[in-house]
Amino acid sequence: MTNKSGSTFQDAPRTGTVTFGEDRLAIADITRLARREARPVLADDDAFTGRIARGAAFLDKLLDVDGVIYGVTTGYGDSCTVAVPVSLAYELPHHLYTYHGCGYGEVFGDTETRAILAARLTSLSQGYSGVSAGLLEQLTALLEHDILPRIPQEGSVGASGDLTPLSYVAAVLCGEREARVDGQPLPAAEALARFGLVPLKLRPKEGLAIMNGTAVMTGLACLAWERAEYLARLATRITALAVAASDGNPQHFDETLFAAKPHPGQQGVAGWLRADLGDNKAGRNDHRLQDRYSLRCAPHVIGVLADALPFLKNVIENELNSANDNPLVDPDGERVLHGGHFYGGHIAFAMDSLKNLVANVADLLDRQMALLVDARYNHGLPANLSGATGPRASINHGLKALQISASAWTAEALKNTMPASVFSRSTECHNQDKVSMGTIATRDCLRVLQLTEQVAAAMLVTVRQGLALRQATLEGAMPLQPGADAFVTELADDIAFINEDVALEPTLRRLVDGIQHQQWKLYE
Known part of the structure; x- marks a missing residue:
């Protein structure tokens, strides 16, 4: 309903x-x-x-x-x-x-x-x-x-x-x-x-x-932070499925390898990928020494967001729990204190930073999608991940247009990463001569999140299609761990396999809605 x-x-x-x-x-x-x-x-x-x-x-x-x-x-x-x-x-x-x-x-x-x-x-x-x-x-x-x-x-x-x-x-x-x-x-x-x-x-x-x-920018920043935190988890799960769909090399996420570069968020993302793909220390695809960066370096991209989230959370919560009007009243000392706590510089910095981090995730997922739909790079899957076979294959186009749309959303997200906080304007007869632009930064961040969630939805369609096609190959798909396997089953129930060309907008809207309501429980 x-x-x-x-x-x-x-x-x-x-x-x-x-x-x-x-x-x-x-x-x-x-x-x-x-x-x-x-x-x-x-x-x-x-x-x-x-x-x-x-x-x-x-x-x-x-x-x-x-x-x-x-x-x-x-x-x-x-x-x-x-x-x-x-x-x-x-x-x-x-x-x-x-x-x-x-x-x-x-x-x-x-x-x-x-x-x-x-x-x-x-x-x-x-x-x-x-x-x-x-x-x-x-x-x-x-x-x-x-x-x-x-x-x-x-x-x-x-x-x-x-x-x-x-x-x-x-x-x-x-x-x-x-x-x-x-x-x-x-x-x-x-x-x-x-x-x-x-x-x-x-x-x-x-x-x-x-x-x-600063209530507008701060309230919206709370929403943005929560969406970004979930997106980091979802992008990691999508990456695991992209590795499996492309028959990639899970050894890129080895625990010993990541112990050598001790960013905790990055290590956490690699750990989630191992939880989905298994340790695979000497298993399938060790002959493929190096996958392309959008797969191999995914923990290094998503991990920056994961490492920044605790810091940004502290910044937002400090602003949330502040008295930020002017003047302030000290009820015990009976003083009126004139200052500038209305200034939203911390939220402006947090949101300018967060939109950059999130847009990088959009770019990562867009590049993964580009690999999966391209028969030159997807290691044996059909072009555009079309499920059509026989004579009808010639008139079906699979995910060709979806990849164009995802690229458009990514480009718009990247364009919106221009920092708002550096565009201060002198206003109100030069009384407000240096301002934070925090609310504009936050609105930009929410737009970048929306676009990135749309890219993630496109990738959910892509990995569902790619895994089904991979499973039909002679070697089949690499085994997934229980959490990822259950997620794929849920996706298959929600996203129909595409044999014939289909208008995907209703599916995308339903998936974006699911992302924004955190429909899937990830890495509990």
């Missing part, structure tokens, strides 16, 4: 909770909320609730004595020298999200929007933003009831935070603009009312606290 997003996968039941409070959250917490696999709750311990209350009370105290607070009793950005009377301080947040309502482009999907909401709630729950408990409760309610602000993707330079896209979150909290409920667009006030919620009246600084931060 197809759900509202076009996926054939049903939403998993929500089991367990993710608690927003003083404890550190992980990427997995955000992605579970984004997929509606967990429920959001606010911590109810005295330490957390007291800290939130003290921050809001301190701002009230400053307003009572007519204190000067950026974004509370001053204008924003370059307008920080413009004094705002205390009598107008409660109107200022409304103006902030109103004039930032100039986003454009495609709208973020449901999963992406939930990740953004969860990332913002995580930051505000650090207790340095001076927001009220009511704001945290309203944000939690959006996640709980799946009231999803309509957020255009374009318009953020990543400092002073994701101002324009997050203005759409602020507006929906206040009953303005538009939200989605059950996939249907509704006026925000109507969406809130459906669940017994009333529009929020923002307190001074709360508009700034919602908008002036």
